[in-house]
Amino acid sequence: MDTQITLRVDGAAHPLTVDTRTTLLDALRERLRNTSPKKGCDHGQCGACTVLLDGRRVNSCLVLAVTVGDAEVTTSDGLAEGDRPHALHRSFVEHDAFQCGYCTPGQVCSAAGVLAEARAGWPSAVTDDLHAADAELTDEEIRERMSGNLCRCAAYANIVPAVAAVAEAEGVRR
Amino acid sequence: MREFRYERAADVAGAVALLADAPQGAFLGGGTNLVDLMKLGVATPDVLVDVRELTSREVTELPDGGLRIGAGVPNADLAADRRVRERFPVLAQALLAGASGQLRNRATTGGNLLQRTRCGYFTDVTRPCNKRSPGSGCGALEGVHRNHAILGQTLAGSDHPATCVATHPSDMAVAMVALDAVVRVHGPDGERAVPITDLHRLPGDDPSRDTTLRHGELITAIDLPALGMPSRYRKVRDRASFAFALVSIAAALRVEDGVVHDVRLALGGVAHAPWRATAAEHVLRGLPATEDSFARAAESELEAATPLRDNGFKVPLARNLIVRTLVDLAESSR
Ligand SMILES: Cc1cc2nc3c(=O)[nH]c(=O)nc-3n(C[C@H](O)[C@H](O)[C@H](O)COP(=O)(O)OP(=O)(O)OC[C@H]3O[C@@H](n4cnc5c(N)ncnc54)[C@H](O)[C@@H]3O)c2cc1C
Ligand code: SF4
Ligand code: FES
Ligand code: FES
Numbered sequence: 001m002d003t004q005i006t007l008r009v010d011g012a013a014h015p016l017t018v019d020t021r022t023t024l025l026d027a028l029r030e031r032l033r034n035t036s037p038k039k040g041c042d043h044g045q046c047g048a049c050t051v052l053l054d055g056r057r058v059n060s061c062l063v064l065a066v067t068v069g070d071a072e073v074t075t076s077d078g079l080a081e082g083d084r085p086h087a088l089h090r091s092f093v094e095h096d097a098f099q100c101g102y103c104t105p106g107q108v109c110s111a112a113g114v115l116a117e118a119r120a121g122w123p124s125a126v127t128d129d130l131h132a133a134d135a136e137l138t139d140e141e142i143r144e145r146m147s148g149n150l151c152r153c154a155a156y157a158n159i160v161p162a163v164a165a166v167a168e169a170e171g172v173r174r
Numbered sequence: 175m176r177e178f179r180y181e182r183a184a185d186v187a188g189a190v191a192l193l194a195d196a197p198q199g200a201f202l203g204g205g206t207n208l209v210d211l212m213k214l215g216v217a218t219p220d221v222l223v224d225v226r227e228l229t230s231r232e233v234t235e236l237p238d239g240g241l242r243i244g245a246g247v248p249n250a251d252l253a254a255d256r257r258v259r260e261r262f263p264v265l266a267q268a269l270l271a272g273a274s275g276q277l278r279n280r281a282t283t284g285g286n287l288l289q290r291t292r293c294g295y296f297t298d299v300t301r302p303c304n305k306r307s308p309g310s311g312c313g314a315l316e317g318v319h320r321n322h323a324i325l326g327q328t329l330a331g332s333d334h335p336a337t338c339v340a341t342h343p344s345d346m347a348v349a350m351v352a353l354d355a356v357v358r359v360h361g362p363d364g365e366r367a368v369p370i371t372d373l374h375r376l377p378g379d380d381p382s383r384d385t386t387l388r389h390g391e392l393i394t395a396i397d398l399p400a401l402g403m404p405s406r407y408r409k410v411r412d413r414a415s416f417a418f419a420l421v422s423i424a425a426a427l428r429v430e431d432g433v434v435h436d437v438r439l440a441l442g443g444v445a446h447a448p449w450r451a452t453a454a455e456h457v458l459r460g461l462p463a464t465e466d467s468f469a470r471a472a473e474s475e476l477e478a479a480t481p482l483r484d485n486g487f488k489v490p491l492a493r494n495l496i497v498r499t500l501v502d503l504a505e506s507s508r
Contacts, residue, residue: 148274
């Protein structure tokens with residue numbers, strides 16, 4: 001059933017007519033030709049489709065486009081400011097945190113979410129002290145918090161330090 | 175995916191009215207389970223009534239020191255809430271042990287309670303499954319069932335024919351069952367409050383129904399009565415993170431003068447519903463808070479277990495999880 005929506009993506013508004021069955025991921029890739037988010041599993045299991053919705057990381061494959069409303073969608077592409085890559089983009093390059101790169105835009109958006117959640121003091125499943133005022137992104141915390149992003153090339157060993165370096169620069173890791 | 179009409183309502187009464195007129199419609203929370211099942215052809219609603227932003231996103235105080243959780247509160251926000259972390263650590267830990275950061279941001283409290291089983295036959299429309307397609311048989315009974323139920327199933331020789339051996343997948347619900355939560359529901363016939371221990375059903379002779387809710391009943395909030403004792407959640411799974419439970423436990427324990435004064439125990443991954451371990455609780459009250467007592471209690475609960483061909487390992491796993499978690503809680507309340 002066709003419905004009129006306007007998607008706000010990476011700073012631009014896009015009026016669109018979509019079938020109600022269209023996911024945000026398919027609207028971005030197939031309709032807006034924004035191929036930054038990737039389709040790995042289409043079932044919430046791999047994280048390749050991760051985008052930020054009003055700054056919070058979500059799996060765009062399980063979000064129906066009609067439900068997005070005026071929320072601002074940010075893809076990994078949109079994290080860059082014009083030609084200036086985001087600190088996470090540079091850190092992934094510097095740490096060689098990918099091989100084929102298919103999972104990388106999802107990893108980057110997820111890491112941006114992890115940093116925001118840590119700044120807000122959110123705990124994780126490996127946080128010993130649930131009452132701690134601040135969250136500290138140790139390697140163990142990064143692994144746990146990034147566990148919704150799979151990498152078939154298994155670049156994990158370099159993804160953790162790539163995220164850790166930005167966490168340190170942002171003061172959520174000592 | 176079947177075509178559907180997408181609706182938003184102005185208020186709770188409007189949402190309830192929309193579904194009352196749509197026998198095949200469904201409420202949509204975060205969609206992390208429902209959209210998945212629609213893609214698989216397992217769920218085929220013709221109308222979706224979006225309630226994610228309609229139901230409350232607030233956690234508010236109850237007069238007794240408990241909390242009221244709006245059905246629209248995202249799982250991530252609930253786990254991070256300072257009051258939940260302080261008063262109900264078992265619930266924060268259960269939420270954090272579930273799914274991934276992305277999913278917890280989108281998933282709602284109401285939707286989490288009503289998520290459906292991860293049984294591989296249920297999610298594959300080419301296979302027999304009494305839950306998805308009543309009367310087609312249970313593929314798991316003689317098939318792949320390593321992560322299926324050990325308690326409360328209907329097996330041949332019981333009062334009912336063997337129908338379904340699936341488990342309820344939610345971590346959050348196990349904690350809420352241990353906490354004696356009350357689910358507030360709004361339906362075509364008005365409002366009612368359902369003790370969470372009455373929400374999820376055992377399969378009996380109708381595994382198609384996971385819960386006692388009627389069509390069109392909207393969960394608006396979940397009330398947690400004050401707890402006042404140490405609590406914790408533990409989950410055993412096949413990998414360290416981002417996997418459903420093999421067995422999990424939500425426990426709370428109050429020890430006074432070395433004796434168990436009060437205890438709450440619920441198990442996940444063992445039954446069609448989150449399993450309140452009432453037999454173990456009954457045995458424990460008044461016993462010395464020792465490892466021996468905890469083992470006796472665990473064994474009395476698991477006496478009723480009827481494991482399948484390939485999931486017998488869950489019986490000692492559940493036993494050890496009960497004992498170890500209670501030992502830890504007893505130490506922390508010393
Ligand atoms: C890859 C993956 C891994 C996961 N791992 C875990 C895990 O380890 N542990 C765990 O516990 N969960 C896990 N989950 C499941 C996840 O927690 C659920 O999908 C989520 O909690 C469902 O919430 P939702 O708001 O998205 O529900 P939806 O998908 O929107 O809805 C689920 C059901 O609830 C109904 N519904 C929604 N809101 C209401 C309401 N207010 N009143 C009445 N009915 C309503 C819908 O009609 C639907 O039937 C996982 C999911 C995925 C995809
Ligand atoms: S265990 Fe239940 S859900 Fe799984 S195949 Fe059998 S009837 Fe279906
Ligand atoms: S494509 Fe969305 S999680 Fe895999
Ligand atoms: S770099 Fe290839 S999948 Fe991650």
